[in-house]
Amino acid sequence: MSQRLVTERLVLRPWHVDDTPAALEVYGNPEVARWLSPAMGRPQDPVAMRLLVQQWVAEDARLDPPAGRWAIDRTADGALIGGAHLLPLPPGNEDLEIGWQLKPDAWGHGYANEATYAIAEWAFSQDIDEVFAVVRPGNTRAAATVRRNGMIWVGETDKYFGLTLQVFRLRSADLDRAAPHAHPPPRFEAD
Numbered sequence: 001m002s003q004r005l006v007t008e009r010l011v012l013r014p015w016h017v018d019d020t021p022a023a024l025e026v027y028g029n030p031e032v033a034r035w036l037s038p039a040m041g042r043p044q045d046p047v048a049m050r051l052l053v054q055q056w057v058a059e060d061a062r063l064d065p066p067a068g069r070w071a072i073d074r075t076a077d078g079a080l081i082g083g084a085h086l087l088p089l090p091p092g093n094e095d096l097e098i099g100w101q102l103k104p105d106a107w108g109h110g111y112a113n114e115a116t117y118a119i120a121e122w123a124f125s126q127d128i129d130e131v132f133a134v135v136r137p138g139n140t141r142a143a144a145t146v147r148r149n150g151m152i153w154v155g156e157t158d159k160y161f162g163l164t165l166q167v168f169r170l171r172s173a174d175l176d177r178a179a180p181h182a183h184p185p186p187r188f189e190a191d
């Protein structure tokens, strides 16, 4: 079950089936769905979205910390603005991959940056040395986000998900706590 993470402006918490309508606003948006890896069919209605959320809830229950799938709530208005994950990367399942999906009207505020920081701090507190991000070529926003967080370019590969992907790595020392947009440490809370 995902660890609840509280940052300056966000709460990252486990998904619940009641999140379906808000999740559809995120994952049903073509500007979000087109960049996901593994590539997934865009959920087009609440029934499809509910099934997906149910799968995430079930998957989350099986994951070993620090892995997880989080819904992201914005504290200011309580709105669900997206999701994030830290998941073992197939085929080896040795590396942990961080990813995020925000609804477009929540882009440009540094929320993915803040979520990355929180998830990475959480992972590094659990004996994990490094996390990875995989970005589809052309996804300039995601590439900017990973670099903003201090992630380092590793290379391009087609070994994950049958897609050509750009791989970035983040180690604890790469998280630049002195950067202008750096965030104070998240709080790890029991649910």
Ligand SMILES: CC(C)(COP(=O)(O)OP(=O)(O)OC[C@H]1O[C@@H](n2cnc3c(N)ncnc32)[C@H](O)[C@@H]1OP(=O)(O)O)[C@@H](O)C(=O)NCCC(=O)NCCS
Residues within 6 Å of the ligand: 031, 032, 033, 035, 036, 037, 098, 099, 100, 101, 102, 103, 106, 107, 108, 109, 110, 111, 112, 113, 114, 134, 135, 139, 141, 142, 144, 145, 148, 181
């Ligand atoms: C990838 C994605 C999460 C990035 O969202 P984002 O809001 O651009 O990401 P960031 O959190 O890094 O925000 C950066 C922007 O916020 C601005 N910003 C404002 N306040 C900020 C703050 N406190 N801290 C950091 N950045 C801040 C930055 O200047 C930057 O602005 P710019 O886009 O005009 O250059 C989003 O585009 C998305 O959901 N895309 C679809 C799904 C996807 O591609 N996921 C990646 C693969 S899993």
